[in-house]
Amino acid sequence: MIYFDNSATTKPYKDVLDAFVTVSQAYFANPSSIHSKGGESERLLQQARKTVSQLLHVKPQEIIFTSGGTEGNNTAIKGVAMQYATRGKHLITSAVEHASSFETFHALETLGFDVTYLPVDEEGRISVDELKAAIREDTILVSLISVNNETGTIGPIEEVGKLLQEYKKIYFHVDHVQGIGKVPLSFTKAGVDLCTISGHKVHGLKGTGILYKRESVLLSPLLTGGEQEGSVRAGTENVAGIVSLAKALRMTFEYMDAGVRNMEKITSYMRDELEKLPSVVINTPKTQCAPHILNFSVEDVKPEVLIHALDQKEIYVSTRSACASKQTGASRVLLAMGMKEKRASSAIRLSLSYENTMEEAEIVLRELKKAVTELQEIMR
Structure with a gap:
């Protein structure tokens, strides 16, 4: 898991x-x-x-x-x-x-x-x-x-x-x-x-x-x-x-220094890898952003379908705030940032804790890339 x-x-x-x-x-x-x-x-x-x-x-x-x-x-x-x-x-x-x-x-x-x-x-x-x-x-x-x-x-x-x-x-x-x-x-x-x-x-x-x-x-x-x-x-x-x-x-305060450094390394790595995918656009800014959150949109893939595909691999991510995760449609936050409806409707949020590892990130990326490719082929 x-x-x-x-x-x-x-x-x-x-x-x-x-x-x-x-x-x-x-x-x-x-x-x-x-x-x-x-x-x-x-x-x-x-x-x-x-x-x-x-x-x-x-x-x-x-x-x-x-x-x-x-x-x-x-x-x-x-x-x-x-x-x-x-x-x-x-x-x-x-x-x-x-x-x-x-x-x-x-x-x-x-x-x-x-x-x-x-x-x-x-x-x-x-x-x-x-x-x-x-x-x-x-x-x-x-x-x-x-x-x-x-x-x-x-x-x-x-x-x-x-x-x-x-x-x-x-x-x-x-x-x-x-x-x-x-x-x-x-x-x-x-x-x-x-x-x-x-x-x-x-x-x-x-x-x-x-x-x-x-x-x-x-x-x-x-x-x-x-x-x-x-x-x-x-x-x-x-x-x-x-x-x-x-x-x-x-x-949390005792673990914070080492934990934040760990999360920064993982989110930086995942951002770099996700940016290589032509169908992915990163929504989280590059600077002045928290170390544990990475938000991105995937072209032509419904986020809830992608989440369920990852769920079958026992990988758990979300679309937006848990308070609004069951809502459909565009993210109010992303729309306020000037994003188009399509991009704001297809966002995925990865969020880490101190305990997550680089090995987990590598698995998530591998399964994410596989799921995106398969889902995009189905949509064509």
């Missing part, structure tokens, strides 16, 4: 699974309970919060544990919008955001908010100058993805953060789900006020996540009914999931 769909989800580390089981069995009490067993769970929860805050170089009270990227993005975007609506109702984002952000902005438009969707160039990046021109007196939030989940394009996050230092009433949210563990981001240096991270993208468990919230930022909560997570997210904490998430993040 060769798994090249790590942007959709990663396989949990064994130590992460072990931590989840151990905590589930031994520390099952509600951390809000005032008895000693509840106190044990509470101490474990706070230790995990401290571990995560140290890894991210922020304060423990700035860490909110969530169920993942979708909740984190919704909490940040809707939370700022609702909290500061009396200050202004103008929000800025881009045309290539993940669906969990993109659709959230659409939902806010129905509630009377005005959203500017910045266009991107052929490599999928916004213009900082265009962002500056879009800022208005009533702008309260800029929300951008740091690493595009389909193409791997790295956005100008630090440049945007530097610009927004001039606008003290505007908050800056970053969707760093695809960037964590692959593309370093200093929240302080980039002037980030809110940042979303998902556990299952870093070999943690599904249903776990982190929202970094700068201490001075106030959020209107999505979930009410309790004082958990600084009164931002009501509900009994998933202590086992949170501890396993802290473990996954720590292990």
Whole structure:
């Protein structure tokens, strides 16, 4: 089995699974309970919060544990919008955001908010100058993805953060789900006020996540009914999931330097080989791109047919974001980058983890070339 769909989800580390089981069995009490067993769970929860805050170089009270990227993005975007609506109702984002952000902005438009969707160039990046021109007196939030989940394009996050230092009433949210563990981001240096991270993208468990919230930022909560997570997210904490998430993040950071170098070698090799095929065009930019994502289109071959052909060889890849992988038609992200309908409708995404090997890449390429040739002959 060769798994090249790590942007959709990663396989949990064994130590992460072990931590989840151990905590589930031994520390099952509600951390809000005032008895000693509840106190044990509470101490474990706070230790995990401290571990995560140290890894991210922020304060423990700035860490909110969530169920993942979708909740984190919704909490940040809707939370700022609702909290500061009396200050202004103008929000800025881009045309290539993940669906969990993109659709959230659409939902806010129905509630009377005005959203500017910045266009991107052929490599999928916004213009900082265009962002500056879009800022208005009533702008309260800029929300951008740091690493595009389909193409791997790295956005100008630090440049945007530097610009927004001039606008003290505007908050800056970053969707760093695809960037964590692959593309370093200093929240302080980039002037980030809110940042979303998902556990299952870093070999943690599904249903776990982190929202970094700068201490001075106030959020209107999505979930009410309790004082958990600084009164931002009501509900009994998933202590086992949170501890396993802290473990996954720590292990990811430990392996990151060597892991990123490994992924860079593999994606560079695969890009070079794919570019030799006349029917293949690469959609991921050559520079300023994440080390783990390679997106390309294959002429005259339906991506879902190619995926199923590789699946029969126990090779697993995808078309786009897992949230949209079952949709047919052109990729919204690729269309926004100026690609024609045909190219944007035939994209394949390869996405790696630290554990993938060059030998696996060679097998994938061999089977990919074979499948493309066979499918193109059938289509003629």
